[in-house]
Amino acid sequence: DGGITQSPKYLFRKEGQNVTLSCEQNLNHDAMYWYRQDPGQGLRLIYYSQIVNDFQKGDIAEGYSVSREKKESFPLTVTSAQKNPTAFYLCASSVGTSGYEQYFGPGTRLTVT
């Protein structure tokens, strides 16, 4: 089955720890994205990547880092510098970035205490 997988579904961390969220796709899509969703707010773009070994900051990149070493993988690290890391994190992919629809993974709920 083609799709996007994210793991784990729920993640709990102590404040001050870095944590890496996994995102894998087997759709052969070039572009991949990370968003966070907070209650009552729309999805906000953290980072996106149009091609392997390249990525761009979104609107809220501070406190996050990414890598794109393989086409199918786009992991997101939430660092201790992120002030409010507790959120629902969604990974998406699309064929390209020019008007193509995005498809989402099931998301990871991160809770930092």
Place this chain on the structure above:
Amino acid sequence: RKEVEQDPGPFNVPEGATVAFNCTYSNSASQSFFWYRQDCRKEPKLLMSVYSSGNEDGRFTAQLNRASQYISLLIRDSKLSDSATYLCVVLIPGNQFYFGTGTSLTVIP
């Protein structure tokens, strides 16, 4: 000003009713438009793309009004399974997608 604005609702409608949502966008150069559906605590799923000429998919109709900078979604003959949050999505120049905060729909038996 937000890139995309939606009425959060909630819209509570009886089964079989017709309901319409609007979404306004601020960037007149916006290129592509979509409606997504999001169930509680799940990921958004593509409902339909919105084309300039309007498009229909079964009970769902999407329209684009570039002059007034809004898109709309019409749901006819509402089903209980239509209960969800509907997200408006706009692609602006620079290839960045902006999501509305969503409109909540509950279809009541």
